[in-house]
Amino acid sequence: MPLKIDLRINGYDDDNRGIYYGESGRCLIFLTNHEAIEDIYKTMNHEIIHYCLDKAGESENMDEDMEERLIFCVQWADETLV
Numbered sequence: 001m002p003l004k005i006d007l008r009i010n011g012y013d014d015d016n017r018g019i020y021y022g023e024s025g026r027c028l029i030f031l032t033n034h035e036a037i038e039d040i041y042k043t044m045n046h047e048i049i050h051y052c053l054d055k056a057g058e059s060e061n062m063d064e065d066m067e068e069r070l071i072f073c074v075q076w077a078d079e080t081l082v
Contacts, residue, residue: 001025003051005044018043020050022059027051046071 004026020027027047049071
């Protein structure tokens with residue numbers, strides 16, 4: 001099942017920038033919770049990595065905190081591995 005990305009401009013009250021739903025292979029990106037287009041790209045990449053981990057079966061081996069930490073490290077690897 002391919003990943004579906006929905007961009008939303010309203011409809012969510014907290015400071016959540018994006019959510020990935022493994023059951024449906026869909027992620028929501030909340031545009032109003034971003035300050036710049038670069039932030040939107042980072043959130044999209046973050047949710048895509050969730051999707052990749054899910055499809056590879058790796059999400060089953062991690063709790064939510066571990067998965068978030070792994071994604072953070074992947075996203076910042078080019079800055080820290082100089």
